[in-house]
Amino acid sequence: MRVRADRDRCCGSGNCVMTVPDVFDQDDAEGLVLVRLAEVPAALREGVRQAAELCPAAAIEVEEDQA
Amino acid sequence: MPGTTATDLPSFPFPELNDNPFDPLAYQERLPEQGPITRVALPTGGWAWLLTQLADVREVLRSPAFSADIMKPGFPLLRPLPAQRDARDRAGVFIRMDPPEHGRYRRMLTPEFMIKSVRRLEPLIQRTVEGFLDDMIAAGPPADLVASFALPVPSLVICHLLGVPYDDHDFFQSRSRVLLSNTTSVADAQAAADELQDYLSRLVTAKERDGGDDLLGRLVAHRLRDGQLTHDEAIGMALLLLVAGHETTANMIGLSTLVLLRHREQFEALGVDPGRAPALVEELLRYLTIVRSGLPRIAVEDAVVGGQQIRAGEGVIALLPAANRDEAVFVDADRFDVDRGGQHHVAFGFGVHQCIGQPLARTELRIALAALAQRLPTLRLAVPPDEVAVRPSFIHGLQKLPVTW
Numbered sequence: 334m335r336v337r338a339d340r341d342r343c344c345g346s347g348n349c350v351m352t353v354p355d356v357f358d359q360d361d362a363e364g365l366v367l368v369r370l371a372e373v374p375a376a377l378r379e380g381v382r383q384a385a386e387l388c389p390a391a392a393i394e395v396e397e398d399q400a
Numbered sequence: 401m402p403g404t405t406a407t408d409l410p411s412f413p414f415p416e417l418n419d420n421p422f423d424p425l426a427y428q429e430r431l432p433e434q435g436p437i438t439r440v441a442l443p444t445g446g447w448a449w450l451l452t453q454l455a456d457v458r459e460v461l462r463s464p465a466f467s468a469d470i471m472k473p474g475f476p477l478l479r480p481l482p483a484q485r486d487a488r489d490r491a492g493v494f495i496r497m498d499p500p501e502h503g504r505y506r507r508m509l510t511p512e513f514m515i516k517s518v519r520r521l522e523p524l525i526q527r528t529v530e531g532f533l534d535d536m537i538a539a540g541p542p543a544d545l546v547a548s549f550a551l552p553v554p555s556l557v558i559c560h561l562l563g564v565p566y567d568d569h570d571f572f573q574s575r576s577r578v579l580l581s582n583t584t585s586v587a588d589a590q591a592a593a594d595e596l597q598d599y600l601s602r603l604v605t606a607k608e609r610d611g612g613d614d615l616l617g618r619l620v621a622h623r624l625r626d627g628q629l630t631h632d633e634a635i636g637m638a639l640l641l642l643v644a645g646h647e648t649t650a651n652m653i654g655l656s657t658l659v660l661l662r663h664r665e666q667f668e669a670l671g672v673d674p675g676r677a678p679a680l681v682e683e684l685l686r687y688l689t690i691v692r693s694g695l696p697r698i699a700v701e702d703a704v705v706g707g708q709q710i711r712a713g714e715g716v717i718a719l720l721p722a723a724n725r726d727e728a729v730f731v732d733a734d735r736f737d738v739d740r741g742g743q744h745h746v747a748f749g750f751g752v753h754q755c756i757g758q759p760l761a762r763t764e765l766r767i768a769l770a771a772l773a774q775r776l777p778t779l780r781l782a783v784p785p786d787e788v789a790v791r792p793s794f795i796h797g798l799q800k801l802p803v804t805w
């Protein structure tokens with residue numbers, strides 16, 4: 334699974350950081366999303382799906398592995 | 401239906417919406433039966449679409465087809481706009497702006513409210529909470545938990561955050577209380593707002609001169625000096641933080657305490673294990689949804705929401721408390737259930753305006769409730785439950801919470 338975040342859309346709510354701190358962070362200057370782990374390890378995938386669902390600005394895009 | 405006049409429609413906000421803090425949402429049966437999206441008459445004249453389902457609420461609050469700008473003609477207002485005296489009243493108030501203007505201001509503040517920034521405030525919040533509990537305990541039972549704990553905690557935290565000097569705390573707190581009190585007349589509220597604006601103006605000037613390692617000091621150093629922000633905009637942003645963060649957090653502390661006294665087992669468990677606080681606070685946010693009258697928006701393009709055609713120029717109200725009790729999403733939604741895992745509630749709104757202060761609010765609530773449960777395990781109501789009065793306000797809260805221990 335891969336995850337991307339659109340910093341132009343992000344409003345810095347921090348929901349993703351609260352949900353999966355290992356995958357998301359916010360920068361110090363504007364508080365906008367940073368992806369720490371673009372290639373998501375299996376154990377964090379459910380959290381990343383939830384973070385995408387919870388993102389108020391629809392800024393997180395998840396690309397599932399092809400079956 | 402489009403031919404219907406506003407007088408045929410149910411009036412919103414529903415009059416009895418606030419009458420029972422224990423069963424805060426008996427409104428469902430008052431909703432007309434046509435379906436989840438209906439029209440309601442507004443107190444300022446005209447009408448708006450009322451959205452009650454979580455999916456519709458999320459969609460509208462996240463859609464660029466809807467604006468938060470209350471100056472747009474036809475905006476669904478719950479009370480008349482106060483007369484604008486000068487441009488200063490609107491400068492920097494980004495809660496009423498749309499992208500991209502909105503983001504420019506919001507991004508100047510976001511770093512202050514990130515989880516990692518709020519973590520640095522934890523010792524201060526802990527000290528503040530313990531200090532007010534010490535005072536309350538020293539004064540002895542009974543006490544009004546709203547006046548001696550729920551209100552002063554967020555007020556002092558905001559003072560520290562903004563960088564209000566210690567000597568001015570009493571002035572700042574007393575003016576905020578007048579501004580936010582529901583018993584204040586319009587004239588007195590205006591006078592308090594003026595005094596706070598003037599005070600904040602002097603404070604911004606002082607930060608320009610002396611700097612300061614606090615939110616306003618940093619805003620002045622990084623944004624005002626290089627012309628990204630004007631003096632009036634900095635005042636507007638500070639006042640917005642005060643107004644948006646004080647009463648909300650205070651009301652949540654008061655109401656949450658009341659809920660926990662009704663669910664004593666949760667209160668006792670929290671006293672033993674403060675690690676239970678995060679899940680507890682999340683369910684309290686959903687269950688109480690204090691922004692009771694919802695979030696108003698106006699369509700700036702035609703849109704279809706939940707199968708309903710909404711035309712540009714029409715108003716909508718995203719009824720947060722209804723969305724947070726949407727049975728299609730939250731099983732047995734009227735039950736207070738700490739283990740339900742309901743993080744997808746919209747108590748902080750949704751979309752680009754979603755509460756910027758949520759990490760701070762969560763931290764204040766967790767620390768305040770855990771300390772209360774730890775320090776006062778025998779806390780109980782000092783009056784019969786039906787005598788606990790709610791504040792008649794757009795933000796749900798308690799007038800007083802008489803307690804003893």
Ligand code: HEM
Binds near residue numbers: 494645749750761
């Ligand atoms: C439990 C307490 C709180 C609740 C329930 C709450 C709720 C909300 C809601 C529903 C919104 C969205 C408004 C809209 O979309 O029109 C909002 C926005 C906002 N809140 Fe909070 N809030 C709380 C605490 C705080 C705190 C502690 C602060 C700051 C000190 C704060 C500052 C703000 C600001 C500045 C906005 C506007 C954000 C924007 O427009 O981008 N709030 N809040």
Ligand code: SF4
Binds near residue numbers: 347359366387
């Ligand atoms: S949840 Fe969305 S809006 Fe919030 S910080 Fe993460 S990416 Fe940005």
